[in-house]
Amino acid sequence: xxxxxxxxxxxxxxxxxxxxxxxxxxxxxxxxxxxxxxxxxxxxxxxxxxxxxxxxxxxxxxxxxxxxxxxxxxxxxxxxxxxxxxxxxxxxxxxxxxxxxxxxxxxxxxxxxxxxxxxxxxxxxxxxxxxxxxxxxxxxxxxxxxxxxxxxxxxxxxxxxxxxxxxxxx
Numbered sequence: 001x002x003x004x005x006x007x008x009x010x011x012x013x014x015x016x017x018x019x020x021x022x023x024x025x026x027x028x029x030x031x032x033x034x035x036x037x038x039x040x041x042x043x044x045x046x047x048x049x050x051x052x053x054x055x056x057x058x059x060x061x062x063x064x065x066x067x068x069x070x071x072x073x074x075x076x077x078x079x080x081x082x083x084x085x086x087x088x089x090x091x092x093x094x095x096x097x098x099x100x101x102x103x104x105x106x107x108x109x110x111x112x113x114x115x116x117x118x119x120x121x122x123x124x125x126x127x128x129x130x131x132x133x134x135x136x137x138x139x140x141x142x143x144x145x146x147x148x149x150x151x152x153x154x155x156x157x158x159x160x161x162x163x164x165x166x167x168x169x170x
Contacts, residue, residue, distance in 0.1 A: 002031065002046050002057050002059065003044065003046075003059065006059050006061070008042075008061055009035035009036065009042050009044075009061065010035065010042065010044035010059065010061045013035045013036040014033075015033060015034050015035050015036045016033060016034070017033055017034055017071070017072060017073055018031065018032065018033040019031070019032050019033070019073060019074060019075045021075045021076070021077050021132060022077070023047075023077045023082075023104075023108075024077070024133065024134065025077070025079065025133070025138070026108050027051040028047055028048045028049075028050070028051060028108065029047070029048040029051075029053045030045065030046070030047050030048075030075060030077065030082060031045070031046045031057075032044060032045045032046075032073060032075055032084070033073075034064075034069075034070055034071070034073055034086075035061075039065075039066050039067060039069075040063050040065070040066045041063065041064045041065045041066070041068065041069050041070055042061050042062060042063050042064060043061075043062045043064050043070060043073060043084065043086075043100075043115075044059070044060070044061055044062075045059075045060045045062060045082070045102065045107070046058065046059045046060070047060075047107045047108060047110075049110065058107060058108075058109075058110035060102075060107065060113055062100075062102070062115040064086070064098060064100070064115075064117060065088070065098075065117075065119075067090060068088040068089065068090055068095045068096075068098070068119070069088065069089045069090075070086035070087075070088060070098055071086060071087045071088070071089055072086060072087045072127070073085070073086040074086075074129050074130060075130065075132070076129070076130030076131050076132040076133070076145060077104075077132055077133050078104075078130075078131065078132075078133055078139075078145040079104075079133070079138060079139065079141075080104065080142075080145075081101045081102055081103065081104045081145070082101070082102040082104050082107065083099075083100065083101055083102070083130035083131075083145045083147075083170060084098075084099075084100040084101075084102070084130060085097060085098065085099055085100070085128040085129060085130050085147060086098040086100070087126045087127065088119065094122055094126070095122055096119055096120050096121050096122045096123075096126075097119070097120040097126050097128050098117060098118070098119055098120070099117075099118045099119075099120060099128070099130075099147060099168075099170060100115050100116065100117055100118070101115070101116045101145075101170065102114075102115045102116075103115070126149070127149055127150065128147045128148065128149040128168070129147065129148055129149070130145055130146075130147050130170070131145055131146045131147070131148070144169040144170050145169075145170040146167050146168065146169055146170070147167070147168040147170060148165065148166065148167050148168075149165075149166050149168075150163070150164070150165055150166075151163065151164040151165075151166060
């Protein structure tokens, strides 16, 4: 019912991979899911208007691409934004990783908001996850959100002979 009356693909397509995170700094809930795997591609994101997830929501449909499907989206809450990663596909072919930052401040008030999109090349391994703020200690002001990913040496032993854990500052 969150998307009822919103219009577009977010209302008509219950496509899958929903994610729910809690923004402890604002005492709000954030929900996302992608639209169907036909172009153009969208990520539907909703932020609860209050701390009550059964109440009203501020809803957004962010177009992620006209050519690449944003599969396996993952969300992270950070003081300066909502962050998301996704595995990108063109048809059934691997097309890289998407790294996204959403305008948290505007989304908390229901104002118009933007999403910044960065596409990493297909040589990237994928499965990248944004950090998600949980706990009582906030990061230092201006600290970047950190995306983490694993590399299994068995995937490409010529270039990556060992298992590794990579960290990327957004």
